[in-house]
Structures are given as structure tokens and as C-alpha cells.
Amino acid sequence: xxxxxxxxxxxxxxxxxxxxxxxxxxxxxxxxxxxxxxxxxxxxxxxxxxxxxxxxxxxxxxxxxxxxxxxxxxxxxxxxxxxxxxxxxxxxxxxxxxxxxxxxxxxxxxxxxxxxxxxxxxxxxxxxxxxxxxxxxxxxxx
Numbered sequence: 001x002x003x004x005x006x007x008x009x010x011x012x013x014x015x016x017x018x019x020x021x022x023x024x025x026x027x028x029x030x031x032x033x034x035x036x037x038x039x040x041x042x043x044x045x046x047x048x049x050x051x052x053x054x055x056x057x058x059x060x061x062x063x064x065x066x067x068x069x070x071x072x073x074x075x076x077x078x079x080x081x082x083x084x085x086x087x088x089x090x091x092x093x094x095x096x097x098x099x100x101x102x103x104x105x106x107x108x109x110x111x112x113x114x115x116x117x118x119x120x121x122x123x124x125x126x127x128x129x130x131x132x133x134x135x136x137x138x139x140x141x142x
Contacts, residue, residue, distance in 0.1 A: 035111035051078025
């Protein structure tokens with residue numbers, strides 16, 4: 001699945017619901033589904049708030065399933081991240097005036113099986129995540 005949508009706050013809900021519908025054939029538990037929806041929300045919100053800073057731009061969401069795993073890629077063509085290592089530290093935010101907690105990447109890392117981040121100043125950002133589901137993936141079903 002590939003979706004492209006504008007960096008508008010209402011599209012965060014669209015993205016999380018599209019991924020939730022896409023993953024249903026893998027029969028996720030409610031907790032697993034919630035984890036995926038939360039991680040997608042965080043990634044899309046980061047693109048909207050930090051990548052484009054209130055300006056309009058395109059966000060691309062790609063998903064695929066493989067056996068009992070969901071692979072997600074969310075990318076923008078925004079301003080990029082100056083220091084990727086620092087940005088992944090809990091509580092770090094570049095939008096403190098907006099009362100952002102700086103926990104987005106930490107949440108994504110915690111709720112998903114795998115997480116990676118690629119970004120360059122002026123080049124945009126790509127978040128890749130994977131979630132394994134149920135006992136068949138070697139994880140206890142919740």
C-alpha cells in the first residue's frame with residue numbers, strides 16, 4: 001500500500017486508520033493494533049509539526065505485510081533533522097514552545113519491533129518501523 005497525503009493535522013487520523021485497516025488480515029490483538037496506530041500517529045505528527053513546521057507538504061506512507069509482520073515507512077520532504085542521534089533522545093524537542101514532550105521517537109521504538117530513522121538537513125526524514133504479530137512471530141500475543 002502506498003498513500004500520499006498533505007501535511008495537515010486531520011490526516012494523522014486518516015493515516016492511523018488506513019494502517020489499522022491494512023493490518024487486519026494479520027489478526028493483531030487489540031494491544032498490537034493500538035501500538036501500530038500510536039506509532040503511525042507519532043511519525044505522521046512529527047512530519048507535520050517538525051518536518052514541515054506548519055507549512056504544507058507531502059507525506060508518503062508505505063506499508064507491506066510479510067508473513068506475520070507489518071513493515072511501515074513514513075517519509076516527508078521537509079527540513080530534515082540536524083542531529084538524528086540527539087533527536088532520538090527521550091524528551092528532546094525542537095518545538096518546546098508548542099508544549100511537545102519529545103517522546104515521539106521513544107514511543108515508536110517502544111511500541112514497534114524494529115525502528116530506524118534516516119534524515120538529513122534539507123532532505124526530509126524517513127521513519128521505518130516493523131511490527132511482528134502473535135506467537136508465530138516469536139512474540140507472545142497480548
